[in-house]
Amino acid sequence: MQSLKNQRVLVIGGSSGMGLAIAAATADAGASVTIASRNEEKLTAVATKLSGAVHIAVLDTGDNGLLERFFEKQTTWDHVVISAAQTRTGSVRSLSLTDAKAAMESKFWGAYRVARAAAH
16 A cells, blocks of 8 residues: 555544444554544544554534534545445345435435535
8 A cells, every 4th residue: 555654534434344444554554544433432442453643533424514513623634535324235126215215315415415524
């Protein structure tokens, strides 16, 4: 991996799964990493296991006001990764319309809200 020394990386969904793997890899590559999710306890526990400069932020991609307030207080990020989403899975026929709409709300609109707020 290319050196990320002195780069600021925000990983929303960084407390588990792919987000955690990305946070670990970028921290190992020298980045100053902030992991974010809705669960502060989980973030704190995970942050202690990562190497380098790791910070935490409690964020919810469904809360536009929270995202805007967070990004207004931040200097520019070099990289923003969004792996956070709450989605139910299943075939088109078995997934209810309510669950499909919730998945779009979380995965698409959550990322959209982050991109919009981070553009400040």
